[in-house]
Amino acid sequence: MITCENLVKIYKIDDEHEVIALQGLDLQVNDGEMVGIIGNSGSGKSTLLNMLGALDRPSAGKLLVDGKDLLRISDKEQVIYKRDTVGFIWQNNARNLIPYLTAVENVELPMMLKGRYKRERAMELLEMVGLGGKIHSKLHMLSGGEQQRVAIAISLVNSPSLLLADEPTGSVDTRTADIILDVFRELNQSLGVTIVIVTHDMQLSRKMDRVVAIRDGKTSSEIIRRPVYKQQEDDETHNDSDPMEEDTHVEYAVLDRAGRIQVPRDYLDSIGIKDSNKLQVVLEDGRIVLLNPEGAKEKTDT
Numbered sequence: 001m002i003t004c005e006n007l008v009k010i011y012k013i014d015d016e017h018e019v020i021a022l023q024g025l026d027l028q029v030n031d032g033e034m035v036g037i038i039g040n041s042g043s044g045k046s047t048l049l050n051m052l053g054a055l056d057r058p059s060a061g062k063l064l065v066d067g068k069d070l071l072r073i074s075d076k077e078q079v080i081y082k083r084d085t086v087g088f089i090w091q092n093n094a095r096n097l098i099p100y101l102t103a104v105e106n107v108e109l110p111m112m113l114k115g116r117y118k119r120e121r122a123m124e125l126l127e128m129v130g131l132g133g134k135i136h137s138k139l140h141m142l143s144g145g146e147q148q149r150v151a152i153a154i155s156l157v158n159s160p161s162l163l164l165a166d167e168p169t170g171s172v173d174t175r176t177a178d179i180i181l182d183v184f185r186e187l188n189q190s191l192g193v194t195i196v197i198v199t200h201d202m203q204l205s206r207k208m209d210r211v212v213a214i215r216d217g218k219t220s221s222e223i224i225r226r227p228v229y230k231q232q233e234d235d236e237t238h239n240d241s242d243p244m245e246e247d248t249h250v251e252y253a254v255l256d257r258a259g260r261i262q263v264p265r266d267y268l269d270s271i272g273i274k275d276s277n278k279l280q281v282v283l284e285d286g287r288i289v290l291l292n293p294e295g296a297k298e299k300t301d302t
C-alpha cells in the first residue's frame, strides 16, 4: 500500500533558513496493515502523514501510495486521491463537526456536499463505529470519544483504502483512547482498510501489530508484536500494563539501504560514548559488536 524510500521533506522558512523535516525516511506498509508511528515532538510524524495524505508534496525520494506516485501526480490527480483514496482523522476532529446537528446529520453533511447523499449509508457507517444507538443524538450530547467516532464514520464516507489518523486519541482519557483504538482495529479487520496512526503514546502500541519509531526525520526502529500476544489481543484477554514491560513486542533497529542504523542514545551512553562520533565495529562469532574505541583500546593494550 505504501512505499517510502529515502523520502525527504524540506520546509523553506525564508531565503536563508530551512528545516529538513524528513531526512531520507524509509517505510513500507502492506495492504490491510494497522501501523503506529511514534516519535518525539518534532521528529517528523505529522510531516510524514501530510505527505501520505498528499496534503503537501515531498521534496525528494520516492513515495508510492496505492499505486500512485505522490511526487509526480498532477494537481488534478491529487484532488481525486485526497477524495477517494484517503480518509483523515485529526486530534480535534470534533471541532469541525456541527454541535446542533445529530450524529447522522453530521455524517450526511459531507455526503451532501459531494452529491452522494444516502441516509442508509450514513447509518451504516455509524453502526460500524459502534454508534448505532446514538444516530439521532445531537452532537453536543455525545462524549468526546463518541464525537471522535462520528469523525471516524465521516472519514469512511468515500470508502477509502487508507485511513490516516494524527493523534486521534490526543484529547481523550486512557479508557476512551482504548475504545477508539478498538474501533480502528475493528474497521481494519472488517473492511480491510490500511490504517496509519500517529501517536506519542507508547501504551497505544499494544493495539498495533507494528509500530515504527521516527527519530530526526528517519525511521530508527520498528516494534513488532510477538505472535503469541497477537492471539491474546484478538481474544481480548490482555490487560492494561506497559506493553514493553509485558514483553509483548520486540524492538528491531531499522537498517537502511546504505547499511546505516540509528543506535539509541542510552545505549551509546551506557558504553561511555559521549561527544565522540566513532564506534569500533567488530564481527565476532556471527555477531556484529559495537564497542567504545577507547575501552576497546585499553582492552587490547592489557
Ligand SMILES: Nc1ncnc2c1ncn2[C@@H]1O[C@H](COP(=O)(O)OP(=O)(O)OP(=O)(O)O)[C@@H](O)[C@H]1O
Residues within 6 Å of the ligand: 011, 012, 013, 019, 020, 021, 039, 040, 041, 042, 043, 044, 045, 046, 047, 048, 200
Ligand atoms: N509548515 C512548516 N514549515 C516549517 N517547518 C515545519 C513545518 N511543519 C513542520 N515543520 C518542522 O518540521 C519538523 C518536523 O515537524 P512535525 O510536525 O512533522 O513533527 P512531529 O513529530 O509531528 O511533532 P509533534 O509530535 O510535536 O506534532 C519540526 O522541526 C517542525 O518545526
